[in-house]
Amino acid sequence: MSAHPTSRQFKDNASRAIADKQLTGNLKAVRQNFIDKRAKAVKELPEFEALRESAKEIKNHTLAHLDLYIEKYEAKVTASGGHVHFARDAEEARKIALDICRKVGAKTVTKGKSMITEEVGLNAYLEANGVTPVETDLGEYIIQLRGEAPSHIIAPAVHLNKNQIESDFRRVHTHLDPARDLTEKTSLLTEARGVLRERFLTADVGITGANFLIAETGTSIIVTNEGNGDLTQILPKVHIVMASIEKMVPTLEDVSQILRLLARSATGQEMSCYTTFSTGPRRPGDVDGPEEYHVIILDNGRSAMLGGEFQDMLRCIRCAACMNHCPVYHQIGGHAYGWIYPGPMGSVLTPSLIGVDEAGHLPNASTFCGRCESVCPMKIPLPKMMRHWREREFERNLNPAMARYGLGLWAFFAKRPKLYALSTRLAMKAMKLMGRGKGSFSMLPGVGAWTKYRDFAVPEGETFQAKWKRERGGK
Amino acid sequence: MTEARDSIFASIRRSLAVKGDERIRAGIVEERLDRAPKGIIPTRAQIDQAGKLDLLLKKLEGVQATFARLESASEVPAAVADYLRSNNLPATIRKGDDPRLAGLPWKDTALEVAEGKSDGHDLNAISHAEAAIAETGTLVLTSGHENPTTLNFLPDNHIVVLNAGDLVGDLEAIWPRLRKKFGKGEMPRTVNCITGASRSGDIEQTILLGAHGPRRLHVLIVEAS
Numbered sequence: 001m002s003a004h005p006t007s008r009q010f011k012d013n014a015s016r017a018i019a020d021k022q023l024t025g026n027l028k029a030v031r032q033n034f035i036d037k038r039a040k041a042v043k044e045l046p047e048f049e050a051l052r053e054s055a056k057e058i059k060n061h062t063l064a065h066l067d068l069y070i071e072k073y074e075a076k077v078t079a080s081g082g083h084v085h086f087a088r089d090a091e092e093a094r095k096i097a098l099d100i101c102r103k104v105g106a107k108t109v110t111k112g113k114s115m116i117t118e119e120v121g122l123n124a125y126l127e128a129n130g131v132t133p134v135e136t137d138l139g140e141y142i143i144q145l146r147g148e149a150p151s152h153i154i155a156p157a158v159h160l161n162k163n164q165i166e167s168d169f170r171r172v173h174t175h176l177d178p179a180r181d182l183t184e185k186t187s188l189l190t191e192a193r194g195v196l197r198e199r200f201l202t203a204d205v206g207i208t209g210a211n212f213l214i215a216e217t218g219t220s221i222i223v224t225n226e227g228n229g230d231l232t233q234i235l236p237k238v239h240i241v242m243a244s245i246e247k248m249v250p251t252l253e254d255v256s257q258i259l260r261l262l263a264r265s266a267t268g269q270e271m272s273c274y275t276t277f278s279t280g281p282r283r284p285g286d287v288d289g290p291e292e293y294h295v296i297i298l299d300n301g302r303s304a305m306l307g308g309e310f311q312d313m314l315r316c317i318r319c320a321a322c323m324n325h326c327p328v329y330h331q332i333g334g335h336a337y338g339w340i341y342p343g344p345m346g347s348v349l350t351p352s353l354i355g356v357d358e359a360g361h362l363p364n365a366s367t368f369c370g371r372c373e374s375v376c377p378m379k380i381p382l383p384k385m386m387r388h389w390r391e392r393e394f395e396r397n398l399n400p401a402m403a404r405y406g407l408g409l410w411a412f413f414a415k416r417p418k419l420y421a422l423s424t425r426l427a428m429k430a431m432k433l434m435g436r437g438k439g440s441f442s443m444l445p446g447v448g449a450w451t452k453y454r455d456f457a458v459p460e461g462e463t464f465q466a467k468w469k470r471e472r473g474g475k
Numbered sequence: 476m477t478e479a480r481d482s483i484f485a486s487i488r489r490s491l492a493v494k495g496d497e498r499i500r501a502g503i504v505e506e507r508l509d510r511a512p513k514g515i516i517p518t519r520a521q522i523d524q525a526g527k528l529d530l531l532l533k534k535l536e537g538v539q540a541t542f543a544r545l546e547s548a549s550e551v552p553a554a555v556a557d558y559l560r561s562n563n564l565p566a567t568i569r570k571g572d573d574p575r576l577a578g579l580p581w582k583d584t585a586l587e588v589a590e591g592k593s594d595g596h597d598l599n600a601i602s603h604a605e606a607a608i609a610e611t612g613t614l615v616l617t618s619g620h621e622n623p624t625t626l627n628f629l630p631d632n633h634i635v636v637l638n639a640g641d642l643v644g645d646l647e648a649i650w651p652r653l654r655k656k657f658g659k660g661e662m663p664r665t666v667n668c669i670t671g672a673s674r675s676g677d678i679e680q681t682i683l684l685g686a687h688g689p690r691r692l693h694v695l696i697v698e699a700s
Contacts, residue, residue, distance in 0.1 A: 161679060
């Protein structure tokens with residue numbers, strides 16, 4: 001089992017999130033910051049659209065030959081003195097990581113930001129087995145202090161404001177002067193830098209994820225802005241990379257294409273500050289770098305997605321553009337989704353990885369506005385795949401009885417066009433009469449769950465079909 | 476362990492409806508790795524060398540890096556001393572044993588020069604870049620005793636020397652250079668592509684410089700051929 005999901009309670013989670021004024025206030029930063037920055041970066045690169053197509057082709061090609069590229073990659077890592085481990089599921093991945101830590105007698109482990117280690121619940125496991133994990137990405141560090149999961153895949157603490165972070169630092173950093181001034185954001189950053197610097201220098205093992213694995217050279221890549229991932233992997237004796245099978249890319253040229261999309265789609269940067277290519281442990285003559293280099297390659301349900309209707313999801317490069325542009329994410333934030341991956345990419349991926357029984361509600365968390373697909377650098381048809389999940393949910397009778405009866409009733413009329421036209425015509429007229437004098441209904445009998453959160457505009461007395469017929473005539 | 480490996484490969488192959496020993500597939504993969512085809516290269520980087528330098532400088536400014544242009548490498552020590560002085564920084568510098576830096580007139584300055592990796596207590600370090608990419612204002616550094624990777628991340632102020640002749644237009648142009656130097660399919664232990672100084676946006680999405688890595692990045696561009 002992976003990290004414990006609460007996706008079954010999605011509706012309650014979402015209602016609570018919307019009622020949380022502090023959260024919804026903090027979430028404004030998502031809309032204000034990510035969208036404009038991305039748009040500007042995309043505008044400044046005329047080749048962006050062509051690159052999306054190129055990147056999609058690269059990933060499709062890689063996935064179609066994934067077994068062979070993983071073999072090539074594995075051979076290259078081994079030849080450069082590194083070790084490759086394979087983990088079918090979260091439990092195997094955790095155990096391999098712990099074994100490596102134990103072999104070198106590790107007490108503390110620094111960690112670069114990694115969604116995959118969140119997915120397998122690595123921190124809790126290490127901690128329960130006597131190894132202290134220290135998150136070093138500022139956002140991850142903050143949520144670790146709070147015992148929370150990330151609420152966004154590239155900005156884990158986006159649900160928090162400065163005052164909340166200040167009170168966490170005061171609560172945990174008790175060795176520092178209680179009278180210190182932390183009103184400026186820079187003083188919070190400086191404090192975290194100071195506290196974590198010591199942890200970097202004393203850690204026994206460093207664990208990072210990987211944005212990409214390159215088959216040609218046996219290289220793992222991390223893309224960061226803070227430099228914490230680099231300090232995590234160059235200072236300790238052992239560097240462990242944990243990455244899922246679909247991170248594979250054939251060549252350095254191929255990854256270059258995708259790197260042009262990643263930072264622009266994520267933060268609106270042309271290139272993140274640090275794009276680091278790591279190949280094996282330290283070489284003869286090197287004066288720094290890890291003595292051991294391990295890669296744990298995790299499947300955890302992904303190989304089953306190949307060749308099926310959800311294969312396209314394996315192109316995802318975790319840029320977060322989909323959630324940054326999602327009206328649902330904007331309202332409820334990431335925690336409501338109940339597992340590691342929020343937003344549209346999470347709504348598609350989560351049911352694949354933990355099952356539609358657990359996560360069947362997530363594909364319904366969509367207005368089908370299509371923005372996620374339009375900004376996805378890898379052209380993943382997210383709305384289409386959410387519809388696939390809805391269909392499966394329906395087929396498996398997982399919808400509530402009311403929804404099924406309602407749809408059955410609608411289908412009865414929809415299959416009888418004359419009856420449908422008649423009944424809708426009468427209904428529109430009736431509603432116009434009922435709604436005389438007001439612009440909208442704040443409640444309607446039988447659809448209370450819908451009108452509880454929305455108003456229904458009073459119809460103008462004519463159906464769309466009737467209007468179409470009248471205005472276009474027989475054309 | 477082998478059990479997990481075998482079972483993952485079996486599952487991938489089952490999903491893809493392949494056996495893994497098809498000659499055509501293997502040929503396609505070999506060919507791609509061998510030929511490493513280039514994709515879309517932005518036109519902004521397909522310009523002459525002078526244009527590339529202008530683009531690099533503009534992009535460095537865009538990521539809050541500073542720079543100085545030098546006529547010859549022998550000016551590097553004085554330029555380092557100038558930079559540190561003008562930023563009120565102590566006159567210390569740490570470097571690796573890169574011959575391109577070793578032969579310079581450090582003694583003509585008041586700089587206290589240390590050599591080797593950083594243990595986390597150096598304020599200032601200098602490295603020699605392998606190359607730079609004009610397209611994005613990115614410096615490319617490779618690991619080794621010549622330029623230890625710890626110098627790129629631990630000190631507060633990172634100074635990087637770049638020979639203008641090592642400036643390329645686009646990211647893809649780096650790879651043939653590395654293949655020539657290290658061998659086809661081979662890489663140094665670490666290749667750092669550095670674009671600006673360390674930063675974080677994790678507090679209310681406000682970009683702040685100096686997260687965990689260097690607070691400042693200064694580039695000395697040596698233009699002599």
